[in-house]
Amino acid sequence: MLRYLARRLGWALFVLWFVASVTFVGTLRVGDPATAIAGPHASARDRAFVRRFYHLDDPPRVQYAHYLSHLARGDLGQSFRYHQPVARLIAQRLPRTLLLGVMTLAFEFFVGIAVGTLAALKRGTRFESLILGATFVGISTPTFLSGKLFLIVFAFRLGLFPIGGYGEGFFDHVRHGLLPAMVIGLLGTASQARMVRSEMVEILQTEYVRTARAKGLSEVQVVLGHALRNALLPVITSLGLSFGALFSGAIVTEAIFAWPGMGRLAFESITGLDLPVIMGTVIFASTGILAGTLVSDLTYAVLDPRIRRP
């Protein structure tokens, strides 16, 4: 298990290096960063100073070495726009997006499982068809669309939720985050529900469920204690793999609901060509995706002892 973990970590580090290098090459020849930093009206002398200050005149090889050595120490460089360390900007925005992410995952997990289980229990009824239809529309609705529709219906028309922003204080943050979290989670919830349904349908036909029923256990004990436990495995692993989707969802949803998190930082850095922030967010998000995959694989190994055996 330890050797497996070490190998996986080594590979993850290699991929991170790969991501960082590709990002570096991809942003090497973009416009004139000196103009972006010093502003369009800066004199030639100012621009020369900026270029020297940020080492923009160094050959790419030197810049690359400089970049990697700083990256290894967790230094992602300075934002052109905010004139602050990128790492500090990310640290500032991250908790907000994490809050959104945790709420989204909770929504996906509980609603997805509840809906999927109900559908499996009502197999062959109109209720099941209804759920299957609704979840199909759910997995087909892009986040930017559900975001705008939820905004129009739940915030503008019904006034149930704030129309955007971040609020003041923890509970207000949560209140403002409810609608965006539901929007990001809609796709995931629908696909979780479909997965849980098909897993449960299969499991409910197995012999051990029949045995549990024959022992005289109540339906609740059979479903929650025996069947659902085994249906959870793919759910948990797919949650670990959803980091990339969550981040994509955050970019779109934070733009719609004016949520000042990582997604919005990434979006603003792209429109404003704030290269260090673009590079920082790409590397950061890749780290998250790699970590999610790793956690998901490890959870699988822990929950299912058969995988641990070599």
Place this chain on the structure above:
Amino acid sequence: MALVDPRAIARFKKNRGAFVGAALVALVMLFSLLAPVLSPHDPNLPYRNETLTTEGVPIGPTARFPLGADPVGRCELSRLLYGGRVSLAVGFAATTIVVLVGTTVGLIAGYFGGWVDTGLMRTVDALMSFPFLLVVMALNRIIHRPGLWLVFVVLGGLSWPSMSRQVRAKVLQLKGLDYVVAARALGASHLRVMTRHLMPNLVSLVVVIATTLVAEMIVAESALSYLGVGVVPPAASWGSMLQESESLTRAAPRLTLIPGLAILVTVVGFNLLGEALRDAFDPRS
């Protein structure tokens, strides 16, 4: 040899979802193809005097403008029809790239195995660790050349890894089968085995993935255009129509619902079709 199992065709024909999906896709394609015929106006021409009130608010549906006007005073129906062409073009073009690259890489990796396989699949793993939307947005913004080709090249160029993985898995199954081993033993070249013996058996898998992929690519294009880094104005795309109506979300929700519904219908259509194809080719799933 028939490329497609006749039993699969029979199963497909009996599927109600297949019918609905095919009908929706056909409808969207027809409307997009006939955009120049069906459009009442030039999609990029503003008719401010007729379509905007003195406060600058676009009018609702009238006889001359069946879906009303957009915030700049252009005909919403004409933009919807022309926007469909953009969405479908990007969807199909990006999917073609994914099919070509993904199938080739998966086939080569699975067939040759060994270090070729390890090298290719590790590259795939690494590419899949990139945050997709973020990288696509950044590339589009950085390269910044007007024109559709950039959007679909970037989308297709970053989406093939998962296709190549699934193709590889299928090739691994196939290459141990007797007929493939026999073909090799009879002296068929690697290329011949791959193109004549393996490819025909990959068709069903690739078609199923490609169908849902068209929907995914359309969604990605719309998301990019909605965020302002996709199709370059004044050209219409369903995503850019959503973006342009942003300031009027509250005053004229119609301008959000119309392109939104078009995207939803298209995506549901392709997804239904993809699911029906999967059920037809692989009845166990």
